[in-house]
Amino acid sequence: MAARLGRPLVEVAGVPLPASTVDNWSQIHNFEAKPDDLLICTYPKSGTTWIQEIVDMIEQDGDEMKCQRSIIQLRHPFIEWAQPPQPSARNAKDCMVSYYHFQRMNKKLPDPGTWEEYFETFVNGKVAWGSWFDHVRGWWDMRDRYQVLFLFYEDIKRDPKQEIQKVMQFMGKNLEEAVLDKIVQQTSFEKMKENPLVNRSTVPKSHMDLTVSSFMRKGTVGDWKNYFTVAQNERFEEIYREKMKGTSICFCLEL
Template identity: 25%
Template sequence: MPDNTYLDEDLVNNNNKSNKSEKKKFPYEIKRVDPDINKELLDVFSGEKTTFVQVGPHKYIFPSGYEKNAENYYNFEVRPDDTWIITYPRSGTTWTQEMVWLLTNNHDYETAMQIPLVERFPFLEFSMCVHPEIKAQILKENNSSKKSQDIVEEICSPAWKILKDQNGKRFIKTHFPFSLLPPNLLTAGCKVIYVARNPKDVVVSYYHLNRLFKTQGYQGDFKQHVDFFMRNLLTWSPYWCHLQEAWELRHSKNLLFMFYEQMSKDLRQSIKKVSTFLEKDLSEKQLDKLENHLQFENFRNNESVNSGFLADLGITNNVQGFVRKGKTSSWKDDATADLIKKMDKWIEDNLKNTDMRFENF
C-alpha cells in the first residue's frame, strides 16, 4: 500500500510556510531498472534509447527523461485556481479534460474546436517521454517546414516550464501518482479530479496508445503488453499503487474521485457531478448540449481532441486516432480466454488489499 507522505501534516505546513522559490529535495530514490529487464523493455519500446528508471518504494517506472526533471515536477508551484486531471493512462483522461474545460470556460465550443485540447490542457510530463534521438528523428522528418519544426519543438518542450510562465487560469493533465506530485496539491485550493478505469480496458487501450506514439514505439504483441502491465513494467505503473494512492485521498475536499465505468453508464449525471465539484452553474440547455458534445461518436470525430496533427508531424503513426472505442469491456475483443483467466487472478489478488471496486468488468 502507498505510504502517507502526501498527507504528512508537518510536510504540508512546512511547505506552506516556506519560500515559494525554495526547492525541496526530491524525497525518493531513482534507480535504473535491472539490466536484463531494461533490455527486455528496450527490445520492444523503440521510443526509449537509454534506460528505464524506477522511483521510490513502489518502483514507479519511467523513461530516462524523468530523472533530470523529477525535482521540477515535485516542486512545481501549484496555484489556487488551477484545475488538474490525474489518471493512470487510458482511463478517460481526454474525455474528462474536454468536459472540465468547457464547464470552466463558459461552454465556449468555438474556442474548444479551434484550439487543440493538448494546447488548452497541457500534459505536465510529456517531454520526459521524448528521447533526444526520437526528437531529432522527428525534426529531421519535418526539415522541409520551419513551421512544423517549431511546432515539434513546442510540443516537446517541458510543460512545467510553459505552465510556470502562463498567465490566467491553468488546466493541467498528468499521469503521475500523487506521491510524485507537489505535496501541497490538495491543500493549495485548486480543483483535482482523478478518474479510475478497470484494468482490463486500461491495458487494451494502453496497448494501442503505445503502438500509436513514436515516443513509446511499442513493437511487441498484446500478450506481451499484458505481461508487462501485470509485472508493473509499463510507464506510470504500478497500476494498483497509482489508484490506491488516489483512493486513500478520495475524501479530500479538493479531490473528486470518479470511475470511468460510472461516467459511461450515466454521462449526464457525471456532468452534473463534475459541475457541482467545480462550482459551476449548469442550465438544462447547457447540459443537453454538453452531453451531446461528449457522446462518444461525436467525441471521436472531434479533431480538436483527436490530435490528428500529431500524425502529420510524425509524432504518431497513422494506425488509428488518439481517441479509440471508448466503450467498457472492450478487452473482450482483444484477450484470449487464457489471458483473461490470468488477468482475473491478478485482479482478484490485488483487490484483496483494497475496498475499491469497479462496475461491470
C-alpha cells in the same frame, strides 16, 4: 517500416517513466499547486482527454468557439511537460487493451511487442507511468482525506449527464440545463473522435502513427473480452484480488 523513436523507460522512485518526463523531473518534483488549481489525475487511457474536454467546456460555460481556441494539449497542459485533484479510473482490463494499442502507435514509447508480451508488462507494472493497481488504489485511498472527486470511466459512459453534473458541481459552476445538455453532446465519443483539436490528428506521424491505431479507438466498455484468453483472465483476476485486497473499489467490466 520506420524505426521507432521511443527511448527506454527510466525508473524514478520505482515508477517507469518516459525519458521526456524524467528530463523535467526536478520541475515536476518542485511543483506547488495554487489553492484554485484543478488537477486531472488519470492513469493512461482512462479517459484523460475526455475529462480534459469536459472540464474545458464547463470552464467556458459550454461556449464551443472558446473551446476551439487551441488543441486540448495546450488548453489543459500535462504537468509533466510544461482547485483539487480529479482522478478518473477505468477498469484495468479495458485500460490494458487501450494502452496496448496506444503504445503501438506512439513512437515516443517503447514497442509494446505482442499482446501476450504486453499483458505481462502491464500486470507487472512495467509500463510507462507505472502500475495501474498502485495508481488507482492510491487515489481511491485518498478520496475522503482531501478534496478529491473520483470518477469512473464506465459511469461516464453509462450516464454522461449525471457524471458531468458532478464535475460541474465540484468546480463550483451552476450551468443551465440546456448548456449541460450541449456539453454532453459535444463531449460524446463520436463527436470527439471527429474533432481535430482533441483526436491528435495534428500530431506529427513521427510521434504518433494514426495508421497503426487511432488515438480515440473505440471508447467502449468490455472490449477486453476480444483480447483476454481464458488463462489470461484467470491470472489477471488472481493478481487483481491480491493487489486490491482490502479496498472497497468496484469496477464495471461490461455495459
